[in-house]
Amino acid sequence: MSPTPEHRTVIVVGGGPAGLPMAAVLGGWHPYYRDSAMLRQRYPQLAQMLAQHEGSLLTLDFTDLLRAGIPPADMFRLLHHPRQMFQGLEQIALEFRRNAAIDCLLLTQEEVGGLWNNVPEKLLTLSPGQWMEFAFHPLAQYARETGQTFDVNELLIKQRIVDYYHQIPRRFEVEQNVHTWERVTRVEPHPEGFLVTAADVSAWRDKDPVALRRPAFPQPADVVEQSHPTRQYTCRYLVYAVGQRGELRSLGVPGENLPFVTQYYEKPAHFPGERVLVVGGGRSADWAATELYDAGKQVHYVMRQSSARHWELISESRDGLPYYRRIAEILEDPEAQRMQARYGTTITKIAASPGGQGGRVTLATAEQTDTVEVDHVLKEIGGWADYSLLQGFAQPLQLVEKRDSYRFQVNQAKVHPHSYESVDIPNLYPGGYLAEGLGLVVIAMHGTTYAIAADIQRKEAGRR
Ligand SMILES: Cc1cc2nc3c(=O)[nH]c(=O)nc-3n(C[C@H](O)[C@H](O)[C@H](O)COP(=O)(O)OP(=O)(O)OC[C@H]3O[C@@H](n4cnc5c(N)ncnc54)[C@H](O)[C@@H]3O)c2cc1C
CATH class of the missing domain: 3.50.50.60 (FAD/NAD(P)-binding domain)
Known part of the structure; x- marks a missing residue:
């Protein structure tokens, strides 16, 4: 255990489709409004409002938007997918430009890409492949850059999605901010914000899941803190994106x-x-x-x-x-x-x-x-979202059960709907659909990335 914890501004726990895009956006890749004929045609009022906004969309007032009936996750979803089927990159009403980064470290206990690393070899997505992409890197652009030809509106096979997620840190030059095979074992209150204890579980990389008879990353019952090298970090903001299968049933x-x-x-x-x-x-x-x-x-x-x-x-x-x-x-x-x-x-x-x-x-x-x-x-x-890492907080997270018609279920944490910040633990952001009210698929949750980054950016600007 390191005597002095390493301080980071933001720590993201979990490198799945919810946590991974946080590394790129906090790494400085900010969304800007871009004219899209499709958006203008389908959502003229939104297009008109955003056309007047100068600067990054992270500087929008999300409280005002919410008062006007537009939850931020939904707004970014519409800008990214103004129609459900993809026709061309020009339909996306967003472009990304690199700005100053906010110091961020992502810790995840396997490779990035989350549960997709361990789904069946031939599993297909439940939805058009492009519903699982990040707005800052459309699958069509990824295919073009990597010399592949596939239809992004088709159901995509697992390996395609995993390959796409795996290249994100390098493609967006945030590799040094991503620690794979590091399992967070505790998150506790600290004068700086949060104290995060993490164990180096790189030895698990070589475990065979067939012999192990479960995916090759630790479960809470493995108590890795006692048997693996550990280190500690402090941070001001914590994005808790551990997904729905941290603890297998x-x-x-x-x-x-x-x-x-x-x-x-x-x-x-x-x-x-x-x-x-x-x-x-x-x-x-x-x-x-x-x-x-x-x-x-x-x-x-x-x-x-x-x-x-x-x-x-x-x-x-x-x-x-x-x-x-x-x-x-x-x-x-x-x-x-x-x-x-x-x-x-x-x-x-x-x-x-x-x-x-x-x-x-x-x-x-x-x-x-x-x-x-x-x-x-x-x-x-299946499994459960593991909230047991959060220890010693005055107020425990209030959880609400969410089920959907795809038979996914998860306990979601109550949040402020303009920022997706926990109502119980300030500066803690349940990542993706661990936030109350979000649909249990990537297309429904991806927009929270921008609202969370915007809230952290606003708070950091207020400190200066
Ligand atoms: C079989 C199946 C099929 C699905 N198909 C689709 C689909 O087609 N389209 C769709 O949109 N959604 C689908 N989903 C929903 C799916 O949950 C999302 O696609 C997505 O993977 C959720 O992302 P996430 O980042 O919230 O969680 P996850 O993908 O679970 O990622 C969380 C990551 O955090 C890591 N982690 C957990 N605890 C810790 C810890 N203590 N320390 C460090 N790291 C930790 C986990 O190991 C994991 O890598 C499917 C789900 C399943 C189970």
């Missing part, structure tokens, strides 16, 4: 940690043998169950929800998403004996086979209990 049943039970799914090749039990019922579980079935596995697909509830999600998605078309086809096919969907069912126990590989899973419904023999159990039961 568990089933809480005996046998859950047996070697044939995993919480990591990348591809069917990691599941030798024939019989896989998938537990879950959201999008990640649907993806894995479908892909395992199509790879020839016998799939026991176990979920607590009713068939009607599962089919709500399938019916909503089967027209837009190819894997939902496929899961519907499988579940509707009376010949598809290798897929057994078990609704209203919970796992009560997992036990190893006496003879070696695999084991026996006990399942309970309201009416009966039975067991199935399987080679693998795959838990696709």
Whole structure:
């Protein structure tokens, strides 16, 4: 532990799609209004108002805008995506110019790009790829700069999105402000603002998630502070962008940690043998169950929800998403004996086979209990946003539960709606959709980046 903490103006915790753009914008890349025929045509009043604004849009009065009924995240979304489909770069009513940076350090416990580093190899985005881009670096521009040809309005495969996020620090010359493989273990009050304790978890870079049976970064239960080198920082402002999966959920049943039970799914090749039990019922579980079935596995697909509830999600998605078309086809096919969907069912126990590989899973419904023999159990039961790092504050964060029709859920923190600053802990900004009221997708949350940067810039100017 360093005796004197290193002081930074801003620390961003988490380098996913919420935290990562903060490094570039605080690194000086500020948005300016740029004329867009599309914006003028669709949102003439907004275009007219912003055309009169001189200087960076970080100097706008977001309280006034909010009074006029325009939340800042929504305004930046409209400037970035004046229509949902991308036609050309000229439709984006923003340009970015480099100004003075605010000192900022981003700490993240894996590579930048957040949970996208660990999603299945062939996973496609749920939405047009360009909905996941940052306004300061449209995917179309990225494709052009890197000599690639792809349609940014298509659903994009995971690796494309990850490659895009990975190059952001270098492309925007903020690499030195990004520390990967550094896990924040505590955030506490300090006379300077915040005291941040972080552990060097670079040794985790070489861990194999298949052998580990979960994504290769630490969980709160790993208590890395005791076993890894640590250092401390102080900062005036803290952006808390740890995402929705900092703490993986568990089933809480005996046998859950047996070697044939995993919480990591990348591809069917990691599941030798024939019989896989998938537990879950959201999008990640649907993806894995479908892909395992199509790879020839016998799939026991176990979920607590009713068939009607599962089919709500399938019916909503089967027209837009190819894997939902496929899961519907499988579940509707009376010949598809290798897929057994078990609704209203919970796992009560997992036990190893006496003879070696695999084991026996006990399942309970309201009416009966039975067991199935399987080679693998795959838990696709998601995680929680981990707020436990925040310790010793006079006022704990007030959290509100948010769910969406994509079956994502997260506890969001109450914030001031013009700045996304916590109402409970001054100068703390829940990043992305950890802020109350934000939609649980990148297109809905990305605009908070600018409002947070604007608030920090305004406060820093007031100190001079
Ligand atoms: C399977 C799946 C598919 C999805 N598809 C889409 C989609 O198509 N379109 C869309 O817009 N959204 C989608 N989402 C929503 C998704 O959550 C967002 O795309 C996005 O990844 C959220 O960004 P984030 O930065 O808030 O969180 P994350 O991506 O989770 O990033 C947070 C980062 O912080 C790190 N971190 C956590 N705790 C600490 C700590 N203590 N110290 C240091 N680092 C820490 C994490 O390891 C992670 O790298 C999907 C989500 C899932 C699960």
